[in-house]
Amino acid sequence: MPPDVPPSASWRIALPHSTAAVPIARALIRTALADIDAPADTDTAELLTAELVANAVEHTRSDEPIELVVELLPTGCQVEVHDRDPAPPGGLSFPRPGGEPDPWQEHGRGLLLIRTLSSSCGHRTTEHGKAVWFTLPSLTPQS
Template structure:
């Protein structure tokens, strides 16, 4: 279920927090941090999906907020999966994150599908105000280990 700021968060088993530059250079750094964090889980969330959605959140924060203040990436490993948050200095909510607004994105355009991907691929997503702007987040569940033939 997608939602806003009023969600209960279980205590994380581990967490990472890093300030990233307010430039596109932050995207590969954020992807690498998420990949490293999820490697710590024995049966983790889908790393490829987590990297993709993190890249979308970070790219949106860089593109749609102004200023030079850093953005912050928070990765929390939970018993049930992971939660990734991106903090930015703009208090305005992120467009159509939790409820689609307007027509479907044009498939021929380079932009416009990031929030759609986050809604479609995450177990839940939302945003909440922070003391310095907002945090946009998504959760992914733990993927059960696959059975291997003996």
């Protein structure tokens, strides 16, 4: 690996399956990326992480904790949120039928934000449910 490319680092943190998880996740992603001087946009990472965690809390029924996984990559960062519901998140990979969310509604724009602001996003089935993820590119050009 070239000397100017940071080594990979990752964190895996259990969060409560409650609305308290959202501000905790925001603080964790902000602190983790700042502590390692991550090359990704911290504000965007914080916003999209909050959206994933809020969706996991709101749309899954479980007393089990959800899990936040942050991985620093040489090309940016990847964030995953794991929950116990294997059902895919509707509207993450493609817009829902009927077009974009109604701007007057309180909900419905989180997955649009993730699709728009991340360099890639998706979901995968896990042994205990699913992981929903996004990646952000490095803000600094790689040599």
